[in-house]
Amino acid sequence: MSLIHKYIQDSEYYVIDVNSGALHVVDEIVYDLLDDNSLREKEELLENFKNKYTVADIEEAYGEILSLIEEEMLYTKDLYREIAMGIGETESYIKALCLNVIHDCNLRCKYCFADEGEYHGARSVMSAEVGMKAIDFVIEKSGPRRNIEVDLFGGEPLMAFDTIKEIVEHAKVQEKLHNKSIRFTMTTNATLLNDEIMKYMDENMGNIVLSIDGRKSVNDKVRVRADGTGSYDRILPKIKKMVDMRDKSKAYYARGTFTRENTDFFEDIKHMADLGFKEISIEPVVLPNEHALSLREEDLPVIFEQYDKLYKEMLQRHKDGNEFKFYHFNIDLKGGPCVYKRISGCGAGHEYIAVTPDGDIYPCHQFVGNKDFLMGDIYNGMHNKKMELEFKEAHIYNKPKCTDCWAKFYCSGGCQANNFNFNGDMHIPYEIGCKMQKKRIECAVALKAKTMEK
Numbered sequence: 100m101s102l103i104h105k106y107i108q109d110s111e112y113y114v115i116d117v118n119s120g121a122l123h124v125v126d127e128i129v130y131d132l133l134d135d136n137s138l139r140e141k142e143e144l145l146e147n148f149k150n151k152y153t154v155a156d157i158e159e160a161y162g163e164i165l166s167l168i169e170e171e172m173l174y175t176k177d178l179y180r181e182i183a184m185g186i187g188e189t190e191s192y193i194k195a196l197c198l199n200v201i202h203d204c205n206l207r208c209k210y211c212f213a214d215e216g217e218y219h220g221a222r223s224v225m226s227a228e229v230g231m232k233a234i235d236f237v238i239e240k241s242g243p244r245r246n247i248e249v250d251l252f253g254g255e256p257l258m259a260f261d262t263i264k265e266i267v268e269h270a271k272v273q274e275k276l277h278n279k280s281i282r283f284t285m286t287t288n289a290t291l292l293n294d295e296i297m298k299y300m301d302e303n304m305g306n307i308v309l310s311i312d313g314r315k316s317v318n319d320k321v322r323v324r325a326d327g328t329g330s331y332d333r334i335l336p337k338i339k340k341m342v343d344m345r346d347k348s349k350a351y352y353a354r355g356t357f358t359r360e361n362t363d364f365f366e367d368i369k370h371m372a373d374l375g376f377k378e379i380s381i382e383p384v385v386l387p388n389e390h391a392l393s394l395r396e397e398d399l400p401v402i403f404e405q406y407d408k409l410y411k412e413m414l415q416r417h418k419d420g421n422e423f424k425f426y427h428f429n430i431d432l433k434g435g436p437c438v439y440k441r442i443s444g445c446g447a448g449h450e451y452i453a454v455t456p457d458g459d460i461y462p463c464h465q466f467v468g469n470k471d472f473l474m475g476d477i478y479n480g481m482h483n484k485k486m487e488l489e490f491k492e493a494h495i496y497n498k499p500k501c502t503d504c505w506a507k508f509y510c511s512g513g514c515q516a517n518n519f520n521f522n523g524d525m526h527i528p529y530e531i532g533c534k535m536q537k538k539r540i541e542c543a544v545a546l547k548a549k550t551m552e553k
Contacts, residue, residue, distance in 0.1 A: 101135045102174045104505035108545035109411065114173075115544065117505050121172040122432055124548055128152050128160045135505075138164060138174065183442045183496040187488055192242035194446065197250045197453040197464045198233055200225045200262060204254040206288050206330060209321045210358055210384045210392050212465060224259050225456035229477070230266035233454045236477040238277050247274075250284045251304075252453075252464055257291040267303055284308065286354075288322070290330060292337040301344045309338045312355040313367020313381060320360055321392070335374075342376060352426060354380040358392035365405040369412060372423045380426030383535055385517050394531055403538050410542040417550050428543040430509070432551070444511030448474065448490025452481070462490055465516035490515065493525045500528055510536045 104115045112130040114123040123129075131151070132144050141161050148157060167173040203222040204211075234249070241247055249270065251263055267283060274281045282305040289309050292300075300307055311334055312318040319329020338353060345351050353376040357364035364381050371379050383402070386393035394402070409425065416422045445451055448462030455467055458477040466472040475481040495501040495512045512518075513536065517529040 100503045101505040102137070103133060103135055105130055105133055105135070106541050108541055109407070111545065111549075113541070113545055113548070115505065116173050116175055117508070118177050118179075119172060119175040120432070120508065121175075122544060122548060123167070123172070126160075128156055129164060132157070132160055132164060133173075138168065179438055179442060180496055182438060183494050186443065186494060187492045190242065191449040191487065191491065192244050193237050193240040193450060193452060194244050194246065195248040195250070195451040196233065196237045197252050197451070198225070198230060198266070199252050199254070199453060199455050199464065199467060200230060200256045200266070201254040201259045202456055203258060204288070205258065205290055205325070206255065207323055207325055207327075208288075209323070210356060210386060210390075212385065223456040225262060227262050227265035227269075229454075229456065229458045230262060231269040232458065232477050234266060234270045234273060234281070236454075236480075237452075238273055238279055238281075240481075241279065245278065245280055247279055247281045248284065249281055250286065252286055255288050255291070256285055257287050257296060260291070260296060264299070282306075286310065288330070289334040289338045289341070292334075292341055297337075297341050297344060300341070301349065306350040306352070307341065307345070308352045308354045308380075309334075309341060310354055311335065311338055311371070312357075313361070313364065314370045317361045317367055318355075321356075321358065339374065350378065352378045352380050354382070354426070356384050357381050358384040358386075359394055359398060360392060362394075362398050362401045363405065364402075365408040365412070368409055368425065372412075372416070377423045378426075379423055382427065383532070385514075385520075385529070385532065387520075394535075396531060399531070399534060402535060406538050406542050410546055413546055414549055427539045428546055430540070430543040430547050432544070432547050441508040441511055442496070443491070443494045444513075444515070447515050449487050462486070463516060465514070465520075490525070498526045498528065500533075506533075506537050506540055509540045 102117055104117060106113055112125045112127060114125055114130065114133060131148060141158070144161065145154060145157055164173065201224045203224065237247055256263060270281045283303060284306040285300060285304050286308040287310065289311070310322070312322055315329070315331040318331040322330045324330060342351055342353070353371050355367060357367065361367060368379055368381050383394055384392055388395065413422065413425065413428065445463070451463060452474070453461045453464040453467050454477060455461070460474045460476055460481055461467045461472055462474060472486070474483045474486055481487060493515060495507045498512045501507045501512045513528045513533055515525045517532055518525045518527055521529045
């Protein structure tokens with residue numbers, strides 16, 4: 100089992116203590132003396148490195164390492180296994196809802212996991228009555244939790260704008276009656292934005308995710324309309340106007356996807372930053388191996404190079420006072436998420452659910468349409484308790500490959516849907532996604548460390 104992780108980023112030496120999360124920026128000699136699982140005896144290190152360092156330097160570095168171990172900042176013990184093994188016995192309360200207000204879309208994106216909005220079924224629109232019942236359901240099942248997240252999702256949710264307004268107004272009434280705070284977010288392709296809709300979204304959405312894939316040439320190859328034409332020229336002015344309406348207290352993301360067609364996606368991130376966007380996310384596509392746009396093992400060296408370029412670009416922009424945030428580089432070195440989230444991840448299937456236009460309940464939006472994962476409905480409840488427990492217990496300590504991994508407390512075992520879709524088992528990580536995640540973590544940790552320097 101890895102107790103520490105050490106790596107080099109842009110000629111700097113980093114050491115992460117896995118269980119405590121402590122980060123150390125060290126010199127080369129300390130880096131060399133450390134092994135992943137334990138500290139060797141001083142005599143062995145003196146012999147192994149006698150041709151590279153002096154005895155005095157090795158002894159000094161060794162003493163510094165021993166001090167860190169005594170202070171419980173290196174090679175610390177795992178304190179969380181026992182907590183994880185008791186998770187299945189705790190009560191489940193829902194804290195987040197993905198509301199699929201429509202299974203239809205006015206774009207035909209070539210990589211869409213949702214089958215162009217249909218979710219492998221018929222095109223359908225959620226009625227206001229189903230949406231309001233879903234709000235009532237999540238309030239009831241939230242138990243003592245006060246804060247509830249509701250993501251308005253599709254397909255393209257703005258195709259059901261009038262329904263959304265009814266659902267939101269109902270939620271505003273119910274949250275006051277039940278002493279809850281309901282925060283709405285929306286993911287939209289931006290094609291239907293107009294002044295009325297933008298004003299409404301700015302006033303009522305805690306976060307807005309605006310889909311655009313970067314450069315026009317990239318976007319227009321994959322984010323296409325029904326007639327096959329690209330969407331860039333139509334959506335960019337609307338996205339910029341929507342972003343300009345948001346003050347600094349209101350969140351948004353200009354969010355894209357990179358595929359095998361643009362493994363040079365750093366250029367897309369840079370393009371979006373140059374357009375003035377300060378909150379950016381370009382995420383790897385997840386598609387079956389046989390799909391023409393899927394990412395493969397041989398693409399990883401180029402992808403890793405893009406993250407290294409992004410690290411340098413973001414560091415330079417920080418120094419220049421022109422920085423932007425990149426979603427996958429967001430990391431907290433002062434504790435991060437609560438222990439429970441670090442162990443279990445997003446909470447799909449027990450803290451987080453997706454509701455379809457018909458009111459069916461699935462563990463998350465990526466399982467929608469797969470009847471093997473139907474958990475119940477908003478009228479009769481989540482009757483599949485066995486599945487709920489399976490999701491609850493699919494944490495890092497029940498995933499053999501994760502148990503010994505240095506990154507487990509950052510990625511929480513990866514996406515359950517991706518794990519299942521690629522391996523037929525939630526307990527086996529999606530390997531390519533895992534490798535990309537580790538690279539992003541390394542870059543994110545180094546970037547945070549450098550930007551925190553005084």
